[in-house]
Amino acid sequence: MAKNRKNQAASIRFAPVLKVVLLCSLIGGSAVGYVWQKNEIYRLGQQIRQRETKLAQLQSDNKRFSDQISILHSPVMLDQRAKELNLGLAPATPMQVVRLTETPVTPENSSRQFAQRPATELTP
Numbered sequence: 085m086a087k088n089r090k091n092q093a094a095s096i097r098f099a100p101v102l103k104v105v106l107l108c109s110l111i112g113g114s115a116v117g118y119v120w121q122k123n124e125i126y127r128l129g130q131q132i133r134q135r136e137t138k139l140a141q142l143q144s145d146n147k148r149f150s151d152q153i154s155i156l157h158s159p160v161m162l163d164q165r166a167k168e169l170n171l172g173l174a175p176a177t178p179m180q181v182v183r184l185t186e187t188p189v190t191p192e193n194s195s196r197q198f199a200q201r202p203a204t205e206l207t208p
Contacts, residue, residue, distance in 0.1 A: 166173045
């Protein structure tokens, strides 16, 4: 007897179509993933460049401010600023200066160890 060819043709055609669809979706998904990955690499590169630029700017500002602080802390600048503000500051007179003398360390005190542990005897 003759086989029913209409039922066989539908099942035979379905498998190749499914393979083609899966293969095309795999290739398309890979292409989309590749483009997305390249876009992320570009975006991250832009962020790195922006942050490096900002770091260089902050370092130059830091250098400029440290130079400005060292100038403002100089004795000449402090004297000039005190005169500008009329603070009435003047060098100390010899009567205003108090000199402290340090007592010399005796050899007896210099060899003494403050963190020394007391000697203990061992008992059996």
